Amino acid sequence: MSQDNIQFPEPLLQEVARQIAKFPEGKQKSALLSVLHLAQAHFGYLSEPVMDYVARLLHILPIEVYEVATFYSMYDTQPVGKVKLEVCRTGPCMIEGAEKIVSYIENKLGIKDGETTADGIFTLKTVECLGACGYAPMLQAGEKFHEHLTEAKVDELIEQYRKNPVANYLGLENHGA
Amino acid sequence: MERKLLLEHIGVEGIHTHDVYRKNGGYSAVEKALKTMSPDDVVEEVKKSGLRGRGGAGFPTGMKWSFIAKPEGVPRHFLCNADESEPGTFKDRYLMEKIPHLLIEGMILSSYALGCNQSYIYIRGEYMYVLQILEKAIAEAYANGWLGKNIKGSGFDLDLAVSTGAGAYICGEETALIESLEGKRGNPRIKPPFPAVKGLWDRPTVVNNVETIAAVVPIVNEGGDAYAQIGIGRSTGTKLISASGNVNKPGVYEITMGITVEEFIYSDKYLGGMKNGKKLKACVPGGSSVPILPHYLVCKTAAGEDRLMSYESLADGGFATGSMLGSGGFIVYDEDQCIVRNTWNFSRFYHHESCGQCSPCREGTGWMEKVLHRLEYGHGKMEDIDLLWDIQRKIEGNTICPLGDAAAWPVAAAIRHFREEFEWHVKEPKLCMTKNYGLVTEKIFETVKG
Numbered sequence: 001m002s003q004d005n006i007q008f009p010e011p012l013l014q015e016v017a018r019q020i021a022k023f024p025e026g027k028q029k030s031a032l033l034s035v036l037h038l039a040q041a042h043f044g045y046l047s048e049p050v051m052d053y054v055a056r057l058l059h060i061l062p063i064e065v066y067e068v069a070t071f072y073s074m075y076d077t078q079p080v081g082k083v084k085l086e087v088c089r090t091g092p093c094m095i096e097g098a099e100k101i102v103s104y105i106e107n108k109l110g111i112k113d114g115e116t117t118a119d120g121i122f123t124l125k126t127v128e129c130l131g132a133c134g135y136a137p138m139l140q141a142g143e144k145f146h147e148h149l150t151e152a153k154v155d156e157l158i159e160q161y162r163k164n165p166v167a168n169y170l171g172l173e174n175h176g177a
Numbered sequence: 178m179e180r181k182l183l184l185e186h187i188g189v190e191g192i193h194t195h196d197v198y199r200k201n202g203g204y205s206a207v208e209k210a211l212k213t214m215s216p217d218d219v220v221e222e223v224k225k226s227g228l229r230g231r232g233g234a235g236f237p238t239g240m241k242w243s244f245i246a247k248p249e250g251v252p253r254h255f256l257c258n259a260d261e262s263e264p265g266t267f268k269d270r271y272l273m274e275k276i277p278h279l280l281i282e283g284m285i286l287s288s289y290a291l292g293c294n295q296s297y298i299y300i301r302g303e304y305m306y307v308l309q310i311l312e313k314a315i316a317e318a319y320a321n322g323w324l325g326k327n328i329k330g331s332g333f334d335l336d337l338a339v340s341t342g343a344g345a346y347i348c349g350e351e352t353a354l355i356e357s358l359e360g361k362r363g364n365p366r367i368k369p370p371f372p373a374v375k376g377l378w379d380r381p382t383v384v385n386n387v388e389t390i391a392a393v394v395p396i397v398n399e400g401g402d403a404y405a406q407i408g409i410g411r412s413t414g415t416k417l418i419s420a421s422g423n424v425n426k427p428g429v430y431e432i433t434m435g436i437t438v439e440e441f442i443y444s445d446k447y448l449g450g451m452k453n454g455k456k457l458k459a460c461v462p463g464g465s466s467v468p469i470l471p472h473y474l475v476c477k478t479a480a481g482e483d484r485l486m487s488y489e490s491l492a493d494g495g496f497a498t499g500s501m502l503g504s505g506g507f508i509v510y511d512e513d514q515c516i517v518r519n520t521w522n523f524s525r526f527y528h529h530e531s532c533g534q535c536s537p538c539r540e541g542t543g544w545m546e547k548v549l550h551r552l553e554y555g556h557g558k559m560e561d562i563d564l565l566w567d568i569q570r571k572i573e574g575n576t577i578c579p580l581g582d583a584a585a586w587p588v589a590a591a592i593r594h595f596r597e598e599f600e601w602h603v604k605e606p607k608l609c610m611t612k613n614y615g616l617v618t619e620k621i622f623e624t625v626k627g
Contacts, residue, residue, distance in 0.1 A: 022338035024295070027378060032360035033343050037302065064360075071362040072343035073529075074302045090264045091465055091522050092421040092508050128346065128526050129264040129465075130303050133421035133506070134428045143305040 225401025232386030265506025409435030463503020
């Protein structure tokens, strides 16, 4: 991605303005986490030029963006697939079989935790507790929670996302990667 | 006495919309407060109710509110902590998803009581779809005159917005939440100054959990005294419990404080007993941070009394033989579960979530994870068990925020109650890879590892 391509379309610029307007004058930095979610959904991941663009939008220093982008686990500073399958691995999900689900996905897609399929569609990631402990095991794809997972359900999901690989946090089409 | 104060209307079709919520008595507490009560009256009712923080700490809400500084000409802020991330806890998500206006109504009442005109709900980034539900509900509340300028002609103004996290357990700690809401890394602040004096943008700030804020609605509707009548002793009112693990009916339950743990686990009204007829091995009653209880201390205290679902009874016996109500994340383990594996899993969580500011937590959580990993995978030594004890003891109390304690307590409790199981992992390095230790007192070795 070159520096020139990095520009939100008008509707997203309006969304940025709406996020900034939630906070008092001069406190626009508070919108940073929201704007980074938008940027990641639109550009695919948070490359350095994307983070610099976000810094310009919010009138803050690039370092203020970098330190936030690298702190929070939902942000990707490296390219990922169009659909991130984030499987919860924490206690209550583990005792309900999360590890089996992870290895099932690993075998099915031929990738390990943290890797992306060659066609660039799927990234598998194990994550910590997503607040669905009573409906374990579960995974999140974009903003969707998929609960009470079984191998059959995983098959269905993968099929579905292969056909329509849109699963980011705002249902936006991914323009990156 | 059986009362539902928060989830009473949860099954009503369309209760997530303003009109249905309103038809079912919604926003009557706001009407009552704005018309007939001063802000101090609302604070007084909350004090009388005995309501305690539902996020985990159990600090009296009315007292927390009374600490807020009121310097002339400085805006104050009220924040909702919807960063629910404690493993085993998913009640706030349920409440916000199903009945978002209850939280908004509680936000209006609390902001009015504290004299705040700009309030925020900080929600964890993974709950993005819940954020959208909340934003829709907030727009409805504005459209119906419950938010904005001069609410219902009272002269009280309130703007309410939702802001998002991005995957960090630590942001559930209130000063880390404030940092994050300022658009920074979630590093907890050194206290004092407390948020009540210097919080968001250095202004006086109060942060409360979703469920705490929702509970202000029935308190205003029915009065603090009536609320205090429900429950037992200093555990007043009702509590949302998120139940998970090897039980027949996991999910979110609103319980009256003071029912027995036995009833909660085994009665059909609640969890319906253990799944597949297995035996209870252990229980973490208040989220991953609180001490694990072995089966013989779950339904009875060490003194042989019935263990109750309340702050006091779950803590009965201190950390030696008790635990904590915490956030109400109630995780049940059957005889097939491995305590060493579970403890390693939780340690990995805390290592992953440590913000890295304080050395005892940053280094200690990683060290505990490594030692537990080698114990679980048959490479441990007997000295490792004492080493773990030593590490957790040196983390506890030595960090800026309570994440250090939260990482230390589960390790300490697991060793305290299940030491033999840890030793067995050392003595049987091959067997522990294929079989589980089973129940601590009955020596069942039959369960094959999953």
